Amino acid sequence: RFYEVRQAIKATAMVTAKAVYESGGYSRHILVGHSLGSVVAYDTLNALLNEDALSGQLHVAPRTALLLTFGSPLDKTAFLFRAQSEFSDVREALASAAQPLISDPAARPPWINIYSDHDAISGALDYYDPERGIDRSPPHARHGARPSRQDAPAVVNIADADAWIPLVAHTQYWTNA
Numbered sequence: 001r002f003y004e005v006r007q008a009i010k011a012t013a014m015v016t017a018k019a020v021y022e023s024g025g026y027s028r029h030i031l032v033g034h035s036l037g038s039v040v041a042y043d044t045l046n047a048l049l050n051e052d053a054l055s056g057q058l059h060v061a062p063r064t065a066l067l068l069t070f071g072s073p074l075d076k077t078a079f080l081f082r083a084q085s086e087f088s089d090v091r092e093a094l095a096s097a098a099q100p101l102i103s104d105p106a107a108r109p110p111w112i113n114i115y116s117d118h119d120a121i122s123g124a125l126d127y128y129d130p131e132r133g134i135d136r137s138p139p140h141a142r143h144g145a146r147p148s149r150q151d152a153p154a155v156v157n158i159a160d161a162d163a164w165i166p167l168v169a170h171t172q173y174w175t176n177a
Contacts, residue, residue: 013044021048021058028065034173035121038072038113042101049100049107061107070114070160070173071122102128111155116163119170124157 021029033041045060045067052060100107115122163172 009040010043010047013040014047017044017048018051018058021060021063027063029063030066030068031064032068033072034069035071035073035170038069038074039077041067041069042074045109046099046101049104050098053100061109064109067101067109067111068114069111069125071119071170072113072115072125073121073123074113075123075125075127076121105153108153110153113155113157114160114173115157116160116169116172118164118166120167121170124159125155126157128155129157 017031020026031041031045033039045064048058048060052058101111111125111128113125115124160169160173160176162176163169165172
């Protein structure tokens with residue numbers, strides 16, 4: 001029902017982010033997103049990385065210094081989409097193919113996620129942590145294979161102890177140290 005709105009948000013975010021990367025005035029970029037904005041930031045960075053894989057003009061991976069999410073529902077949405085599909089393995093494989101932040105460890109910038117146990121919307125982003133992957137062999141044992149998810153920087157999940165008021169914790173991040 002909200003497909004068109006979501007597509008418009010994704011398109012606007014992509015145009016805006018691409019303009020910033022194209023400007024050339026900045027050597028390092030930080031993408032920040034709160035709540036559903038973290039989903040927009042995640043989708044935008046994936047789209048930028050995909051486009052850059054084709055054109056190679058933006059140099060997104062080396063120029064992205066940080067992805068900062070807070071109050072993020074990304075883990076919950078990933079779980080819900082996976083749980084709703086009877087073909088979850090196929091769907092997950094297709095989704096990760098279009099998401100360099102999952103499939104291409106070399107493209108992943110450092111990622112900090114701030115959450116609170118008192119925030120019903122957010123949580124630690126375990127789904128995106130490469131430690132949850134299957135291949136745990138050391139990189140040198142993979143016989144020259146491309147880096148796996150385990151080589152990607154882990155999501156650094158930080159609990160915000162100052163976001164403690166139930167129902168308000170989701171907005172307390174904005175004013176906490």
